[in-house]
Structure formats: C-alpha cells, structure tokens
Amino acid sequence: MIAEAIKTKSPSRSYTSTRNACKLCAPFGACIVFRGISGCIPLIHGSQGCSTYIRRYGISHFREPIDIASSNFTESTAIFGGRDNLELALSNVTRQYKPEAIGVTSTCLSETIGENVPMYIAQYEKDRSEREKNGGSKEPALFYASTPSYRGTHMDGFHEAIYSVVSKLAGTSVASENVEEPKHLNLISGFVSSEDLRELHKILSSFEMPYTLLPDYSESLDGGSWEEYQKLPKGGTPLESIRRMSSAVGTITLGESIPREHDASAWLESNFGVKAARVPMPIGIENTDAFFSQLTEFTGRPISQKWMDVRGRLIDAYIDGHKYCFGKKAIVYGEEDFVLAICSFLSELGIEPVLVATGAVSDSFKSRILSILKKNRSEPLVMDDADFVTMLEKAKDLSPDFVMGSSKGFYLAKNLEIPLIRCGFPIHDRMGGHRILHLGYRGTLNLFDLVCNTLMQIKQSSSKIGYTYI
Amino acid sequence: MDHDENMAVDTEEFKSEMLTRYPAKVAKKRKRQIVINQVDAGEQVPEILANSRTIPGILTMRGCSYAGCKGVVLGPTRDILQITHGPIGCGFYSWSTRRNQTRPETPDSPNYMTYAMSTDLQEDEIIFGGEKKLKAAIDEAVALFHPKAIGIFATCPVGLIGDDVHAVAREMEAKYPDINIFGFSCEGYKGVSQSAGHHVANNKVFTDVVGLDDTPKPGKFRFNILGEYNIGGDAFEIERIVAACGITLHSTFSGNSNYQEFISAHTVDLNTVMCHRSINYLAEMMEIKYGIPWFKVNFVGADATAKSLRKIAAFFGDKALMEQTEKVIEAEMVAVRKVRDEVKARCQGKKVMLFVGGSRAHHYQELFDEMGMETIAAGYEFAHRDDYEGRKVLPNILVDADSRNIEELKVEKDPERYKARKSEEEMEKMKTEGFTFNDYRGMMTEMKDKALIIDDLNHYEMEKLIEKYHPDVICAGVKEKYVVQKQGIPLKQLHSYDYMGPYAGFVGAINFYREIDRLVHSKVFKLTKAPWQDSPELTANYGWTN
C-alpha cells in the first residue's frame, strides 16, 4: 500500500496526503490569542501570504476586523535571514498602532530557515530600553510564540501563545508588593466563541472574586459599531491582569489536551506555586458541574442559586427531549477538547456518536473518547489526524442521523444527506458563528435546543401527515 | 471655487498630510505610490510606483505568489487535480474560498474544486525532504480519480528544503504517461504579491498545457476569454450573451473551464483579455507562438459589455454577426435602461472609492459611471504600472530583484501550429481604421483629473480617506470590509462579491445597480446612533477614556 511508504503519525491514517483538512495552521491559533489581549497586535514573521490568509480566514468567521502584521519576507530574506525585516516591522507597527503589546509568531518559512527570533527580540528590547532611557516613549511588550505548522495544528499555536504571554508577563507586576492584594483567580479558556467568553465572565463574576480571563476576545472580536476610529478594537485581557496571574489562588484551564510544554497553568504552578486545575470544556451537565465545583474549590464560595436554577431547567429540558434524542447517531469532529466535550454532552442525551474525529495527531484521543462513550451500544470509530474525505469514506456505512461541528463539515453532511448542526470553529456559512453559546449550563441548553430541534425537524418533515404537535 | 478645484486643493493637501505621519523612508516611497491624476495630451498620466514590495509591518491587502497561482489562476479549473505541496495552512486557506463557480458537462464529469489536497508536510519531511511524500500523494490522486492532469503547487518551505516539484512532476509523468503532471514554483516569498504567482501560472499553462490538442470546438467565430474567473457566475452570463450573438467561446481562462478546453485553446482566432494583470502574459505568448491576435475587453458595465461585443464582432468582420450582435444588445438594454434610470435618480452624485485587484478597481468604475456615481479614489492591490498608465509604459518599467526571480519565457513561432489569423495588410488596415490590438489604456487614463490614485493602500490610509472624504460606498475585499463598516460606510467586496452576483454582462449590470442602491440607501447605518446619543448631556461621558 502506498501509504506505508511514508511514516504517518497516526495509525488511523490510511492516506499520505491530507484531503480537505480538519485543522488549521499554528500561527492562526496564536493570532486569535494575541487579539484577545488588550491592545495587542499579532505580527507574523514570514512571507506576507500567511498573514493575509490568516486574517482573511479569521474574518470570515468573526465578521470583525482582524489586523495582523507581517515581516514580509522576500526571496533574499528567505536566504539571508529575517532579522532586519522583523525589526523594521516591529518599529513600523509600533509607530502606526501604538499598541500595548505585539505578539510575534513564526511561520513554516522562518522556522525552516531556523530563525532565532527570541534572540532577535531580546536584542531589540535591549536596544529600545536604551532608547526609552534616552527619552523615547514607552514601547510595547513583545511576546513570541514559535508556531511551525509542520508540527501541530492551530490549537498548538493557541496554547503556545498563551504560554508565551504568561511566561513573559506573570510575576512582573510593578505594583507595590506591600499592599495586600485581594485574592484572585485565573481562567484559561481554550478556543471558544466570543459569546462563550461573555458567559465565562458572567460565571466568574458570580463567584465574587477578581479574576483574569485569558484570552478574552469577547469584545475585541465581537464589538459594536464605532463612534470613533479604533486602531485596535477595544477589549482583551489587560496586561496588568496577566502580570498578576502569578499570585492567584489557582488557575483553571478548560480543556485537558494541552501538551505539558505549552501549558501555562503548569508553568505558573511550578514557578509560583499557583495551583493548576484542568477541567474538561464545560459542555454538558457533568462537565459543567465539574467546572463549577472547581470554581467553588478555588474561590471558597458557593455556586449561586441563579446557576442552580439554570441547571434545573437544563435537566428538565433533557427529560422532555430524551425521546427525540435517544439512540440517534452523530458524527462529531473538530478540536480535541471541543470534541471530547460535545461527546460527553451527546451521550448525556442518549445520542451515540458513531464517528468521532479530530485533525490533530493525538495518542490519547481515542482512549479518552472511549471512556466518555463507554455506554455506547456499539463502539464508535475514533480517528485522530483525520480529514474530511476520510471521514466521508468511513461514515457511509455508519448511518448517522446528523453531523455536529464547524462549517467545514458541509460537504460531509451534504454527501450523507443529513443535517449539519453548526458549532465550534469555523462557521463561515451562517451568521453569528462567534455568537454561538456552547459553555456552561446555558450553553448546554442552547446546544440541546439546537440538537433536539434538528431531530424534531427531521421527524416532522419526513412524516407523511405533517404533525404540528410532535 | 468650483467643485473640481476644491477637490484639487484638497487632494494635494490631503496627500502631504497623510505622508507626514510616516517615517522619512516610508514617506519617500509612499509618495511615489500615491498620485493625483492628470490626463494630458496623448493620454500621458503621471508615473506611479507599483508592484513594489510592501514595507514590513505595514498592513497590506496583498497575498502571496502561491495565492495568485493556485488560488486565482488555476483554482477555478475543475478537472486539473491540484495538490498543494507544503504544510497544511496554505492549502487549507485556499480551499474553495473564492467562490468561483463551475458547471461540469455532465453530473458525472469530474469537478475537484471542492477538494483540497495537501501533502501536509511534517517535521520529518522538512528535515529530510518532502519529495517522497509528494510522490505518494500523486499516487493516491491517480488511484482515486485518475485525472487528466495534476498540478503541484509549491509553498514557501518547499523551495528551501530543496524539493524540486518539477523533477517530481517529470518522474511521475513517466510513471503515468496518460496524465499531464506539472509543477508550479509559486513559493509565497517570490515576487511582491499574488501577481508573481499569476506569471508563474501563465508560464506553466503555456508551456505544458496549451497546444496539446488541435481539435477545435465547432463554430465559425471562435475566441477565448483570458482573465475571467467566474466569481458569482460572471462567466455564465458572458457565455449566455456571446452565445446569443452567435460567437463560440472556446475557453475561459479559467472560470468555468476544463482541461480539454485549455489544451485546445490555441485553435481559436481571437484572444480577448478581461483581467489584464493576471493573464496578459499568456495572450502575448499565444500570439507569438500561434499567431492569435488579442485585445482587451471589459464585460463589467452594460455599456462596456456592448462595446466589447461590438469589437469582437467587428474583428470577425461578418455582417450577419454584427447585425445579430446589435440585436442582442438592443434587446438586453431595454431591461438595463429601466433599472438604471430608476437607480440613477437615487444614486446620482454619490461618491465611491475602489481599492481592489489588478483590474476590478478599473472595470467597476464603468458601472458606477452608469449610475451617475463618481469615483474619487482608486487603486490596485497587486497591479503593475501598465495597469495604471497603460501598456505604452511597458518599455520603461524597471525590472527589480522581485520581478527577476520570475522566469521570462523565450517564445518562438510554432513551426506547425503558427497561423496568422489575418493577413498583415488586413491588420494594418484595421489599425489605421482605429481598431486597437494588444491594447490596455490603463485605469488612470480613464479617470478624472485630480482623482486620487493609491497603489497598495494600507489600513492607515484607508482610515484617513474615510475621515476626509466620507465616501458613500467603498469597494475592496473582506479584510477591509468590517473595519470600514464599523465606521458607518458600506463596503462591497469585489473579490467574492459578498457571495452575490453575477455582476458582469447585462444581467450583471442590473444586479449591481440594485446592490449598490441597496447598500447606499440601507437604513441600518443611520441607526448606529441611538436617539438619546444626540443630546450632549447624555453622551458626555460616552467617548473612550483612554
């Protein structure tokens, strides 16, 4: 077989090439994180095409301006190195945007030629502290996320960017150390929607303890219309808040698939003794319960009645909708943590995911999915390193009822002639993809309605009589 | 002061104001890329600096060479299987995003446009080379589809790790002799924008595809359209119109096209060029090699469409054809005029800016003109001087390092297939009668004096333009869309058409009039301020504080 000629990373991979990929490249994820930090602009170190593609792609989902600069490699830069380009780009971006921070990412190109960006940045910072001493104005903080896309996916870029920001800033607050700081909490959100971030704010505030939510593009990637021109849309995690993450009572990270070397919470724990807790993405009752329990544990405060009420309504809805959901079969794909959480939610409803896929290469994906779906009547097909064409080939014999995931599953659903329930990222063929609420009890309720209504619609439109009460 | 003078003072002042914010070196460059139009005798216009590197850190609209080659020129072809050789992002982002439409001959005819195949290079291949993986990908593509042709597109890292896509193509073609396999060296860092990729694409299509099959399509008057990509169904509309006139459109490069049409494209008697920037190379080379004359057409705008149809019919010089063409125009124009008059009454005098493409910023001025709207500023994303000033400046364009790394092919007459389509005398006669060939007058010659021409517009300048002129509508791309609309100005995308269209031809003109009418009269922009925001006491602390 051809495929065996090449070492493939994953056993579930039968093809050498990737056909209709189920993943994006690493700098994309990093740029989203950087846009979720107050006054921060991403700068991609490489050819301008990557930055243009990434901007365009992000914009198609968020329908918001996303400025990403580039160091514009030329052919000779590619040969002789990009240090001058990077310095020029940094100073031009600083001048135009007056940003609080610049988040630099690498590309496959700059990684391939082995650019030592951390060294460039360190030197640039040294030079400018001279400039600042000589009366120059304060210059932006610089972060660097190494994001070669031949190693990992957009999620690796996402986590790496968070790590780069936290490891650079945490513990550097200049606020006087004698003043007693109020107790506070860290939450690292994972790649969720703008609406999800707003929901997390609501949840966190209800625990009445100051917090740092990182990243936070709830406003910067979902803002209103402008009264005045904004160079960089407002919103984002304040830098000062990130500096203080080192003294928090704990860090909760949503998602469990973050590789240790990218895990900012582990870094905070080992460097500052901030307790780290990783919980699954809070989708579905069990996962959300775990999240709330963790919040209670760190803050020492009870869950407010308001959330208990929502939880009650959610249980009630599950009971009402169970008859439509039970035994239905689903295909789920997307980022690892997202897929894990969606599967957990669907199985609470009695729906059996029959094909579960992620574009990332992951050793633990299958065992985790299987442990979540242990009550499935038949063992689901679990694929890491998956692409959409392979999914389609495998799905044909599984008689699924619906597909759940991003717009990229459109052809899959169309070919299988079953509905696609859009959630996650990217959604560029519907309005409001970034406003879909997935998280918490309210997010779960929202997804529940979506799933249930889709199933009811199938039932209704396939019925000859056309019941109006079903 | 009358309006024009007013604008004149304004533009000069505005330009220098805009430049003062740049550091000296940047200002020096931008000064040459921002020009105030003035058309003198002999269509002389001021020189503009175009196709020049974007300065690092300046937010450009431009993409890369790979995007121009794979995304623009080859992307719309349905049955050449395309493999991106590189890491996953480049291929993923170029996966059917441009909304080119296609209509396979039969439901079973191949259409790979929704299929994005990538070698998805991993670290091992970056270190040890990716040719082996590329070959495996070709094997797989053959096993799956057995396509007639396979194109391999190189992305940035490929050149640097020393993979030779051409060598792989040759080797695999030897293995599969009935499949045409060819590679494109369109690494993203080559050239200053997508434009370099257009050139790379043209060269390869010319050397490896066109001319392989001598079977013409039936028809007396046969021609090709080069540089029409069938966004929003534009090519369908053009096909409809030319068919009604009795002209055979043999091949469109590359909207709604297939491989068979490409390989036999040299059998026509005329090449017409829509987007001059992306494909004039191919027209030039086909003329030298096969003797096919070419001229520029424009099917954007009802009047421009009529003009182009007349010119094509006149080229063939057949009386019945010319009469039929007139009939078609007359019939089509009835509906066009009706909508135009209605819309014009509302849109007259409104102002527009266009910053897009390598031809669209020019072509679409026709449609705005027809609606009585004025273009006060325009510029291209990736065009060259000839697209601004006309082909007459071609001999004076300097070749810099960035253009030098794109191969210029040496083309000669094909000993068998070269055939002069018209005798020298005929051509001379036509020319003296005012018929132009190999022509493109450029955008500036057709714009008003004092209009602002800005090449490679960036974010900062867009912000300044809006602040100063507050146009009624701006045409650009998706990257500009939301930042402009946040400021209360509608933006029409002229890359993807906002997933609407067609806008070419007669039906397209009607669609566009209606679309612009809708945009400039949309109520929503008037709702941005809540009623209580009008009273100062209430809005006193509304502004951003930092």
Ligand code: SF4
């Ligand atoms: S890596 Fe190169 S080819 Fe790929 S998108 Fe970036 S600039 Fe274009």
Ligand code: SF4
């Ligand atoms: S070269 Fe790498 S970083 Fe750039 S678009 Fe391609 S995959 Fe992404």
